[in-house]
Amino acid sequence: MEDCIFCKIIKGDIPSELVYSDEFVVAIRDIHPVAPVHVLILPRKHFANLSELAETDSGELGSILAAVARAAKKIAELEGIADKGYRLINNCGQDAGQTVMHLHFHLIGGKTLGEKLI
Numbered sequence: 001m002e003d004c005i006f007c008k009i010i011k012g013d014i015p016s017e018l019v020y021s022d023e024f025v026v027a028i029r030d031i032h033p034v035a036p037v038h039v040l041i042l043p044r045k046h047f048a049n050l051s052e053l054a055e056t057d058s059g060e061l062g063s064i065l066a067a068v069a070r071a072a073k074k075i076a077e078l079e080g081i082a083d084k085g086y087r088l089i090n091n092c093g094q095d096a097g098q099t100v101m102h103l104h105f106h107l108i109g110g111k112t113l114g115e116k117l118i
């Protein structure tokens with residue numbers, strides 16, 4: 001996707017602070033952190049959001065979601081918050097407040113997260 005900021009970050013055309021990467025995902029530090037640890041997990045392949053990913057075949061869907069879960073665990077270990085825990089958030093669409101139309105998951109932690117909606 002030519003005009004997608006996260007695709008450009010994944011390609012290395014826009015600088016970012018890389019935290020983790022593998023075959024399926026790239027993880028970078030969020031530029032506006034809401035917690036001491038705030039990392040964005042970006043699937044390498046462009047999907048606008050989780051609903052668009054859900055339309056792909058089960059094999060690819062499973063591979064990407066598995067990669068996100070495994071990356072989250074590794075990032076928590078790298079960031080030293082594996083024992084204390086973390087929250088993984090996906091904003092899908094307008095009412096959820098999604099602002100970047102490239103599927104991503106926010107991994108936040110490093111403090112007690114008080115703003116629990118559910």
Ligand code: AMP
Pocket residue numbers: 005016028029030031032033040090091097098099100101
């Ligand atoms: P969302 O509101 O769920 O779409 O989240 C988009 C997130 O991307 C926000 O938390 C932004 O701070 C973050 N963001 C936007 N541009 C960049 C960038 N160039 N590098 C790192 N994070 C970014």
Ligand code: ZN
Pocket residue numbers: 001004005006007008046047101102
């Ligand atoms: Zn993209």
